[in-house]
Amino acid sequence: MTGVAAAARAVLLTADPLEKVRAARRVARDWRLGRIAHRFDGPPLPARPARPERPELRRPGEMPKRGKGGSAAGRLALLHALAHIEFVAIDLAFDLAGRFGDQFPRAFVDDWFAVGADEAMHFALLDRRLRTLGSDYGALPAHDGLWEAAAATADDARARLAVVPMVLEARGLDVTPQTVARFEAAGDQTSARILRRIAADEIRHVGAGTRWFLWHCDQAGIAPVAEWQTLIRRHFRDGLKPPFNDSARESAGLTRDYYSCLAANRN
Template identity: 70%
Template sequence: MQTLGEAARAVLLTADPHDKRRAARGLARAWRRGQLEHRCDTPMPDQPAWPAEPELLAPNRMPKRGKGGSERGRIALLHALAHIEFVAIDLAVDLVGRFGGEFPRAFVDDWIGVAADEAMHFALLDRRLRQLGSHYGALPAHAELWEAAEATADDALARLAIVPMVLEARGLDVTPATVERFQAAGDEASAKILSRIYKDEIRHVSVGTLWFRQKCDEMGFNAVETWHALVKSRFRGSLKPPFNDSARHDAGLTQEFYAVIAS
């Protein structure tokens, strides 16, 4: 029987975006059907396989997108979001393959589900780009998303602290305003996609926060103090308001975590 680690590594080493999307959903099906052994002793790659396009640039070299009012601006914003969702597939799969053996099956259930969600989100955004005459890879994307995985490759707690509880939580802060911009431009199709993604991301942050708290309890750590220490030592950016306190609270990420160390 193939192991969970072997299957996760295969997804990470799939470069074509649509093949990766299908592979992630296939991983989820195989796990649900009991076709994978819960063993994660296969090394995960330092860097996933990605396609030649989009061209990856440093954030300060990225073209300005504007506010999304024009069709060109909306395409650029949708492309940026598609890239985030594409990399998020690898972030979720790497979390499972790298750390899944340290946790019970329920952890794998949750994060395999997140990976499948991210694959679906990517498919929705790429399809919308094609409806607008573009596609994923047509524009450059920034190259820093995987840095969070590299900075936390040695520590499951650090990975949970940074990826769902910082990066995905930031999506909760900015997505409602993005939805409103698409609605103001009359692009209800894109707004509906982002609204669907937003609801799923609340659950993803919730899953991250839940397992972070559980791991801290297991190790006898104070969850809030541990999160503060990990964010300060493992996250290169800063936590900037405004925060979507309501959505964060729904996800279990209460103000005691982020309010104290926000810049």
């Protein structure tokens, strides 16, 4: 029977976007049905997932300015960027389960395989929307910052949880309400509905990251807020960008005592 790490590795090594969606859903289903063993043997997970030929990947600072989604082209660019985030998030979830699952109870794999299936669904919704609007995933360049964050935390479960779900995914909670409003103002209710659905799921995802970060700190006898702030100062030396969606963050267990003192001064 395939183990957790091998199942996660299979998703990570799938390059084609639609095949990755299918692989993610299949692994999550097989885990729920008891067809995957709670085992972490086999070859190591890849340092970098397989990627399709498109989109062209650039460093974050090399990306063209998208604007704020006021024009039709700007909204397409925004949907493409969000699709890319969800595509990479599939790998982030399965990498978390396969790379660090042996440090946690079985429920950790339950959570992150389920998150990976959610991210696959999110990507499929956005990819379908792009196609409906005459574009597709890969039509524009995308940045590789999310996986750079994963690579920087590949040897530290607490750092990965602190940086990926509790900062990068939490940032999505902050910006989605304004993004939804832009699509609604442009009369694109379909895209707005997709983003609202994704945002509701992301609260659960940030919540899973926060819960397991707390669990890991408790096992090590470490104060979680102080540890989180130490890790974020290490990885985000310029501070975290406000404004913050405090209510959505609190719904995920990520309260202001974690991040308020790390807010970047924007004056």
